[in-house]
Amino acid sequence: MYRAALCLLAPTMGRNVQRSLSCLAAPAVNTKVGVIGAVFEKGQVRGDGRRIGVGDGPKVIRETGVLNHLAGLGLDVQDFGDVEENSDTKDAEIQLGPDGERHHTAVLEYNRRLAAAVSQVVKEGRVCVTLGGDHSITIGTLNGHTAAVPDQQVVVLWVDAHADLNTGAISPTGNMHGMPMAHHLRGMAQQVNRMSDGWPHPCLDAHHIVYVGLRDVDPCERELMDQMGILSFSMREVDRVGFHSVLEAALSHLKPSPSRPLHLSFDIDALDPAEAPSTGTRVRGGLTLREGLALCEAVQETGYLSALDLVEVNPSIGTGKDAAITTNAARLLLLSALAGRRT
Numbered sequence: 001m002y003r004a005a006l007c008l009l010a011p012t013m014g015r016n017v018q019r020s021l022s023c024l025a026a027p028a029v030n031t032k033v034g035v036i037g038a039v040f041e042k043g044q045v046r047g048d049g050r051r052i053g054v055g056d057g058p059k060v061i062r063e064t065g066v067l068n069h070l071a072g073l074g075l076d077v078q079d080f081g082d083v084e085e086n087s088d089t090k091d092a093e094i095q096l097g098p099d100g101e102r103h104h105t106a107v108l109e110y111n112r113r114l115a116a117a118v119s120q121v122v123k124e125g126r127v128c129v130t131l132g133g134d135h136s137i138t139i140g141t142l143n144g145h146t147a148a149v150p151d152q153q154v155v156v157l158w159v160d161a162h163a164d165l166n167t168g169a170i171s172p173t174g175n176m177h178g179m180p181m182a183h184h185l186r187g188m189a190q191q192v193n194r195m196s197d198g199w200p201h202p203c204l205d206a207h208h209i210v211y212v213g214l215r216d217v218d219p220c221e222r223e224l225m226d227q228m229g230i231l232s233f234s235m236r237e238v239d240r241v242g243f244h245s246v247l248e249a250a251l252s253h254l255k256p257s258p259s260r261p262l263h264l265s266f267d268i269d270a271l272d273p274a275e276a277p278s279t280g281t282r283v284r285g286g287l288t289l290r291e292g293l294a295l296c297e298a299v300q301e302t303g304y305l306s307a308l309d310l311v312e313v314n315p316s317i318g319t320g321k322d323a324a325i326t327t328n329a330a331r332l333l334l335l336s337a338l339a340g341r342r343t
Helices: 001-011 017-021 052-064 066-072 104-123 135-148 180-184 219-228 233-240 243-254 289-302 318-337
Strands: 032-036 078-081 128-130 156-157 209-214 231-234 263-268 306-309
Touching: 001 104, 001 135, 017 066, 017 180, 017 231, 017 243, 052 128, 052 306, 052 318, 066 078, 066 104, 066 156, 078 104, 078 231, 104 135, 104 289, 104 306, 128 135, 128 180, 128 318, 135 180, 135 306, 156 243, 156 289, 209 233, 231 233, 231 243, 243 289, 263 289, 263 318, 289 318
Parallel strands: 032 078, 032 128, 128 306, 156 209, 156 263, 209 231, 263 306
Antiparallel strands: none
């Protein structure tokens, strides 16, 4: 969607971006927050069979003290604890789905339980913050979010180096952390292997999602994005026209509103590896931390943020310093998205 992205950007380039973004910021920001830990990592598989480590993401993000910090800023923060994996699948051998999806049943069963937890938090009127865990957890978070607001249409800002639009039939690895978005798109309903009762049911059309930060998209994913007309802004667009023009265009396209609650799904690998080294699928040339914070602040200012995923923080990758840099980046992203603050 390179051409479409530039066409959408052309009318906005050169404007006062802060002024045009502020026109989206009419409602009061929701200061009630509910936090869930998604301690799940079967969406990706190591070749040597050892555990990945990304399941420790919720723990190390909480240990930064960010939840207490948010509460100290006046937010009503409730931590609902972790959604754990069932004991009968936690240590199970790799089970392949119909098209070679690794841990297919375990991923979907976990996400069904996660969806129920997310739905409950949203129904309580809280912004649901889900700390991952690998990005396969968004199968559950988006499903739970949409189930909680059946009379509304959730719109999604997906910030990631990757499109996560693979299916088992086209995935180079079979890892389901590269497949969550495919499970939600109505245009791919017949291409995804679901549970026996059809769960998860598709909940998005192509125009309900915008990608920002892409720079490692598989050829089949790119073809699907073009066929469906999904709006995407790769790092090429960011470099060519500027981050704030991209951000303005993305939010203008999604049009968050009371009937279009916003779901922000932020993979920490959207940031450049210099900003977030402890993550599993690093790709150089990503967003700066300042750009990531500006995006989160703009989302918060809309007043329509209803759910937020922060995924793929893996403290087992790199040195202790690398893990500290990455978890601090995660802390700052949460502060910006929920309180509009950087300190």
